[in-house]
Amino acid sequence: MRTIQTIQDLNAALAPFRRDGKRIGFVPTMGAFHEGHLSLMRRARKECDVVLVSIFVNPLQFSAGEDYDRYPRNLPNDSRLAESVGVDYLFVPSVAEMYAKGFRTFVDQDELPTKLCGEHRPGHFRGVMTVVGKLFNICRAHVVYFGMKDYQQALIIRRMVVDLNFNMDVRTCPTVREEDGMAMSSRNVYLGPKQRKDAAYIYKSLLYAKRMIDDGETSSSHVISEVRRILRKIKGSRVDYIQIINQDTLEPVREIKGKTLIAVALRVGKARLIDNLLIQ
Amino acid sequence: MRTIQTIQDLNAALAPFRRDGKRIGFVPTMGAFHEGHLSLMRRARKECDVVLVSIFVNPLQFSAGEDYDRYPRNLPNDSRLAESVGVDYLFVPSVAEMYAKGFRTFVDQDELPTKLCGEHRPGHFRGVMTVVGKLFNICRAHVVYFGMKDYQQALIIRRMVVDLNFNMDVRTCPTVREEDGMAMSSRNVYLGPKQRKDAAYIYKSLLYAKRMIDDGETSSSHVISEVRRILRKIKGSRVDYIQIINQDTLEPVREIKGKTLIAVALRVGKARLIDNLLIQ
Numbered sequence: 149m150r151t152i153q154t155i156q157d158l159n160a161a162l163a164p165f166r167r168d169g170k171r172i173g174f175v176p177t178m179g180a181f182h183e184g185h186l187s188l189m190r191r192a193r194k195e196c197d198v199v200l201v202s203i204f205v206n207p208l209q210f211s212a213g214e215d216y217d218r219y220p221r222n223l224p225n226d227s228r229l230a231e232s233v234g235v236d237y238l239f240v241p242s243v244a245e246m247y248a249k250g251f252r253t254f255v256d257q258d259e260l261p262t263k264l265c266g267e268h269r270p271g272h273f274r275g276v277m278t279v280v281g282k283l284f285n286i287c288r289a290h291v292v293y294f295g296m297k298d299y300q301q302a303l304i305i306r307r308m309v310v311d312l313n314f315n316m317d318v319r320t321c322p323t324v325r326e327e328d329g330m331a332m333s334s335r336n337v338y339l340g341p342k343q344r345k346d347a348a349y350i351y352k353s354l355l356y357a358k359r360m361i362d363d364g365e366t367s368s369s370h371v372i373s374e375v376r377r378i379l380r381k382i383k384g385s386r387v388d389y390i391q392i393i394n395q396d397t398l399e400p401v402r403e404i405k406g407k408t409l410i411a412v413a414l415r416v417g418k419a420r421l422i423d424n425l426l427i428q
Numbered sequence: 429m430r431t432i433q434t435i436q437d438l439n440a441a442l443a444p445f446r447r448d449g450k451r452i453g454f455v456p457t458m459g460a461f462h463e464g465h466l467s468l469m470r471r472a473r474k475e476c477d478v479v480l481v482s483i484f485v486n487p488l489q490f491s492a493g494e495d496y497d498r499y500p501r502n503l504p505n506d507s508r509l510a511e512s513v514g515v516d517y518l519f520v521p522s523v524a525e526m527y528a529k530g531f532r533t534f535v536d537q538d539e540l541p542t543k544l545c546g547e548h549r550p551g552h553f554r555g556v557m558t559v560v561g562k563l564f565n566i567c568r569a570h571v572v573y574f575g576m577k578d579y580q581q582a583l584i585i586r587r588m589v590v591d592l593n594f595n596m597d598v599r600t601c602p603t604v605r606e607e608d609g610m611a612m613s614s615r616n617v618y619l620g621p622k623q624r625k626d627a628a629y630i631y632k633s634l635l636y637a638k639r640m641i642d643d644g645e646t647s648s649s650h651v652i653s654e655v656r657r658i659l660r661k662i663k664g665s666r667v668d669y670i671q672i673i674n675q676d677t678l679e680p681v682r683e684i685k686g687k688t689l690i691a692v693a694l695r696v697g698k699a700r701l702i703d704n705l706l707i708q
Contacts (some may be wrong), residue, residue, distance in 0.1 A: 169447065252587065253537045253592055255534070256534055256536060257532050257533045259532055260532075281592055282592055288595075308533045313435065313562045313565040
């Protein structure tokens with residue numbers, strides 16, 4: 149595996165593969181790898197000739213007061229993990245490499261980015277779309293991989309790829325969970341042992357909701373109250389949202405029928421945690 | 429020359445050239461070709477292996493009440509002209525091809541798009557950047573050509589190309605003028621014969637300004653008053669702006685020194701006309 153820091157070096161490294169028509173798979177990340185990230189890389193390894201992973205903690209998608217400064221960074225460990233799953237290139241640009249002096253162009257979207265997490269993190273998805281658009285242009289991959297835990301992000305990126313004619317397949321891969329069901333997240337390290345244990349109630353609440361719906365419950369508000377009741381067991385937590393929504397529009401539904409998604413976000417200590425479950 | 433209407437067909441047509449590492453030159457236009465457009469195509473012909481020209485009157489860059497509906501369209505004549513200068517592919521997508529149902533992603537920029545024409549055409553440059561970003565992704569050319577008459581547009585696109593890592597060279601080519609100095613524009617057809625004759629005062633006013641500055645005048649307001657005085661000779665015209673600005677930031681300068689630009693926009697009957705002159 150080769151670690152590359154500049155766009156110029158990356159272009160030079162990928163040029164021969166492009167010339168030979170090799171299939172490039174790309175996994176954009178912020179590092180601090182866990183099994184969720186590795187599952188994306190393994191899938192890229194299976195499906196593509198060249199696997200490229202980027203690590204870039206993107207300042208543009210953090211608001212003032214969020215965790216940009218303390219977001220976990222551990223390049224030596226990430227390198228080891230990426231190499232262990234067969235990644236070919238690790239692209240680790242600096243902030244100056246990504247945002248040159250005078251930077252002022254942005255990608256944004258109507259509707260989807262204002263919902264769910266967007267309501268609580270204004271500008272977040274603009275930052276995500278901008279950096280992902282840049283990385284797409286830099287890497288010019290054939291296939292890109294995102295995780296289902298960030299459902300809203302994946303949906304917005306899919307829409308961006310269609311709308312701006314990025315010529316690539318977007319694959320959204322299942323959320324990888326700990327043994328107790330907790331969704332893996334780089335932010336789980338912010339949790340103390342008790343908080344971490346309690347946080348398992350997030351997934352439990354989603355499973356409970358799914359069971360209610362499978363058993364015939366159709367009222368979103370009934371299901372949401374039950375989820376809220378379960379989440380109260382997490383000491384010192386504060387709910388950002390609990391929503392049952394249309395999978396395509398992210399609009400809340402009152403009556404649950406057909407394909408929907410139940411999505412939650414809550415703050416536990418210093419961590420903001422999200423999770424979701426598809427209801428088919 | 430081949431005329432292509434869909435993105436899929438264009439990709440298929442360009443694939444062999446991409447594979448062979450041929451240099452693709454791209455001229456994005458709204459059609460209604462005049463010598464200005466043709467000069468860009470000739471330059472692309474000289475510098476590239478494959479010359480691609482797009483014609484797309486982009487609804488996104490017109491506000492309500494602007495001239496989207498009556499903007500001149502003449503594909504048979506444009507085809508003939510493009511072929512005469514050696515264009516290989518004319519890409520003529522429909523609005524539905526460019527803006528699929530549910531389209532809602534945009535490219536925008538801070539600062540530059542709010543100045544000059546942006547003050548009078550809110551959302552215009554967002555529409556331009558979005559469609560140009562799309563076309564860049566669709567065509568994946570090596571070199572793209574823009575005209576100096578749309579100085580602000582060219583500057584914004586250059587910035588966009590750097591900021592979003594489009595991997596291409598942007599060439600800005602000189603404004604082509606009629607014998608009386610009038611800048612060629614597809615919108616000149618909106619002018620009656622008297623209006624057209626009067627409109628030559630636009631370039632005359634710019635030349636007069638340049639002469640004043642060459643002769644030592646350093647006060648922007650003095651120069652602007654003289655330009656305004658000359659433009660008054662154009663019957664029924666209304667000035668949108670007359671500005672002497674920094675070439676990079678488009679910020680008005682009070683004292684003229686070094687590289688600046690004098691830019692004017694005015695309405696003459698149904699036409700909104702722009703022109704500019706570099707002051708080195």
